[in-house]
Amino acid sequence: MKIGITGTGSYIPSIITKNDDFLEHEFLGTDGTTFGNDNAVIIEKFKAITGISERRYANPELKTSDLGYLASEKAIEDAGINKEDLDYIIFAHNFGDLTYGKNQGDTLPSLATRVKHLLKIKNPKCVAYDMLFGCPGWIEGVIQAYAFIKSGMAKKCLVIGGETLSRVLDEHDRDSMIYSDGAGAAIIEADPVSGAILGHSSATYANEEAYYLFFDKTYNNEGCPDTRYIKMHGRKIYEFACTHVPQAMAACLNESGVHIDEVKKIFIHQANEKMDEAIIKRFYRLYNKQAPEGIMPMSIHKLGNSSVATVPTLYDLVSKGEIDDHEVKKGDVVIFASVGAGMNINAIVYRY
Template identity: 30%
Template sequence: MTPIYSRITGTGSALPERILTNADLEKLVETSDEWIRTRTGIRQRHVAAEGETTGDLATLAAQRALEAAGVKASEIDLIVLGTTTPDIIFPSTACLVQHRLGANGCAAFDVNAACSGFMYALGVADKFIKSGQSKKVLVIGAETLTRMVDWTERETCVLFGDGAGAVVLEASGEPGIYATCLHADGGHKELLYNPVGVSAGFTDEPNHGVRIRMAGREVFKVAVKTLDSLVDETLQAAGMQESDIDWLIPHQANLRIIEATAKRLKMSMDRVVVTVDKHANTSSGSVPLALDFAVRSGKVQRGQNLLLEAFGGGFTWASALLRY
């Protein structure tokens, strides 16, 4: 019996028009372009306009992915959307996007795994296809993370941006996704979290206390160590070696973390897709944005092996090794 693979047939992305540079941030908070660049690699970020939602960005990215794949929205039989900033509490943003695309009737749901959201969504979609339950799946990662940024807190406000990326995943007899690995450890919650919510309640702080809280140094240490072991696990699951990987497409949170992962893989930074300088950390949107950039710029070619990985609040961490 021929194995069923899930294969990416189209990619797409969307970014808000407004760009906030490091120089712009110097006017808002006590920081400098040099301080931000040397510690994170970030030069600018895109910020959603008033009234522009996660669903708006997700819909546009999805439309571009469908167009690239040559697939009609009506052909999609599952939508999985990774986000930690949904438009509304319910229905899910995936349902809102589904209706706007004209894909009504198929299963649609959100996945919240913080910055690993797209990777989790990709892992779920891969299993649906390999089980034979789905044939054409839309996988999206989309965020408007700046809505929960405290612009007076210089340690965190410089890190985040808004954006969305999407892929169309189709059943194929040819190799596509070789392996996905998903993990979480809620024991690290206090290092990176947003403390308020519907059940826990809100506060009297500005914006009802909806803001990111992060212990940067500790997050950095755990991320580097965790991603190091994730690389080994993913290669083993796929039955491959470091030398088999053509491109590393990592979560775009911090250039230092990206460089540490590349060093572990013995990869030149020339083989690593880096967009953190342009987009900052877009959470679930990060990996699919970088993938679409790499595909449309001509860097990534058909038949090449890609290692995608992400790390986020929870903590969560996830990867996928695939042939594009």
Template identity: 50%
Template sequence: MLQSIITGSGSYLPKKIVPNSSFEGVIFYDENRQPITKPTPEVIQKFADITEITERRYVDNDDIMNSDLATEVGRLAILDAGINKEDLDYIIVAHNFGEIDAHERQIRIMPSISALTKHKLGVKNIHCKPYDMNFGCPGWNEGMILADQFIKAGIAKKILVVGSETLSRSVDPFDRNCMIFSDGAAGVVLEAKESEVPVGILNHYTRSDNGEEISFLDTDTSLNPNYAGSKVNIRMKGRKIYEYALTHVPQVIKNVIDNAGYHIKDINKVLIHQANAKMDHAMLNRVFKLYGLGIKDIPERIAPMTIQKFGNSSVATIPTMYDMMVKGNFENQTLKSGDLVIFASVGAGMNINAILYKMP
């Protein structure tokens, strides 16, 4: 049987560490575009209590573009997989805003990030197709799902799947939610391998709610009427997203597990997109509740967390966790042969997806 297996991975964490204290001089504005009267340190502390974020990573050089991050992790993943870059059939790059100029904060989506990544990797193969995946935070997952379908349809053998973001350039500096987002990139090489034993991507499922949910995560002008920066800033309805995620993500995860013939007790790791620690904990609790289990039944360290130190790097968060674990760079977190792993994410659209992956 033809299986889709990760054979190499790579990740990039910017060196610039931005602690919560760096926002203490900011006057945040509310949704009515009025200055928040509470002292900023109090606003920051409430934010930290909910999200558990204490710091995040930003690109530290204005000349570095999103495609540069994607190229670096692509290079690392190709090296780790031990393949010839010219043998790649597809380069799939997930992102939300393409290239963003650090000064004027203008968004550039032509040429595509994937085409730029192929160019910067020096891939000459004209049959290697660059493909952008714009699917909100679940974009890397959806890129993996697409790659799996290409492989199992027999039209591709080697695919690079990357998630890359420079979200620090797409946030409204006067919106308290700007403290959530961060920069980073990670990716994998997914290869077609023959195996009589099911391994690699075993199952996946995607749900897209594009009715009223379309406005839960959007872009808008700054909350500060006097801000002369970008007119395209991330805007999110936090309460709506929280309620949506808790209602639907646990069932999507359960569907993927059940339809593959497994039980939550068979799962070794759940890599959930790092958007909000409180939300992630609640989603995992609800997954176990769907199986008639309680909090006490959740194995220790089943759901690793990086948001406290890395923030929310959107499409890069899940592959970053994966790469850190397989490389031994994640304290008290490892992946071994035979482990069953869930990759699950929710984001703009609104879109949800989950993948069940068995380590080879």
């Protein structure tokens, strides 16, 4: 039985925040002291490493579940299905709904339930639940949908990845410039006209790697010590990802039986341009090859790192011809891959 993606949708927030908008920020080190360089130098180095020149933030009235709903509407329309026929709604995120100006996440009810409510789906057999798996959450949701369908438990699933990271940022942390907001969604079905999942791989490294991404207080010693923000050990994540993600991708490709020369695109989590380039280079090195030019579409330059939303939004944009110089054609083999909090890694080999 073939199981594939029959429709996609994304919601790209309208508020554009450029690098120059951070020029007046007071960036501090982990000990609360200022840096020797001024912000212009900090931002220039940041762009050289991450590739980010601007990012998108959601309008204040929209929450993560709203972004997911807007992306889901497009995916359902793109697939041409009756929403009442959905068996599962899986919403991958990290922080729940974050009301603008508040500092407490809301996951009661689940974001998947909120999307089902907004879609006005009446079918009680459409089961809605959330996925907490860090940045690889959307890919893991697709893997779960695949398993449900393969086992006969479902025929149609909606998998969403959404986040509003702009609302858990410490403005005194340089890493705050990385993060952004957005949502992507896909319909997974049995016996699609085209498209098929050929293989998948997942792993969790939870020993010394477990807290490479974590929640902690602001770097401003005069700030509220009880308010928490997203934090990360960037160098450790970089080294971890460059070591383990290529191996996971290779394991997935080998399981699929597809030759590496058949791979046309790699949709990798938009975390950091230099890191992604290093991962792809090391992946191809495992096969004694060089990465082909144009193998890796990138959206991070304009959209930033929207965590779990990066892969589904990127795939939606490329499949609809909205990323310059990138396209996918029927029959093309592509790889989805991600790494994130946990530390979790996964990959899917997919024939478009």
